[in-house]
Amino acid sequence: AQSVTQLDSHVSVSEGTPVLLRCNYSSSYSPSLFWYVQHPNKGLQLLLKYTSAATLVKGINGFEAEFKKSETSFHLTKPSAHMSDAAEYFCVVSDPYNQGGKLIFGQGTELSVKP
Amino acid sequence: DTAVSQTPKYLVTQMGNDKSIKCEQNLGHDTMYWYKQDSKKFLKIMFSYNNKELIINETVPNRFSPKSPDKAHLNLHINSLELGDSAVYFCASSRPSYNEQFFGPGTRLTVL
16 A cells, blocks of 8 residues: 655745755555645645656756655755745655556645745 | 636535535546545545546545536535535546646635
């Protein structure tokens, strides 16, 4: 069975400092992995995705994530936080062979950015 | 030119009522989904349809009945609403065998 664990429920950084949101996954297959962002009272927006191509994935708004199979991790990083990055972030795993396309969500990490 | 749209955005109703949430996508996708986000922001899939055919039904009470009149629409009908049904419901769509899903803005359901 697939699962996702986001290691921090809340992360607080100062504007201009690096962001690290941690995610570990469990999957019997080569998974597809995603990071989605949800701003307050908004829908979910895809930040980036890993689908067995390059292990370092670049996304929108300066975010990137590295797939590390040996560590079963897919941590999200950004070199310099911006106030507009404050939001809820979800690490998501999916089985590419699952016809239903079911996404398994992590519990979410709330990112706060201090001025 | 909204990709995935949902109506209504907010829905406040009494226990025991029946209500529907509509979802439409103009992306030409074949697969559509309903997710429920609880008060702790945890998201879980409820249903998945591919070309109007039910693919996933994740042990959701049978008070919840999805209906797909065509592949661009997936509506969610809820009978006999209960307090625990209060949540944000998200619709999403994707191409088959391509897991990137595009989400609608959500419908916040409050049952009083």
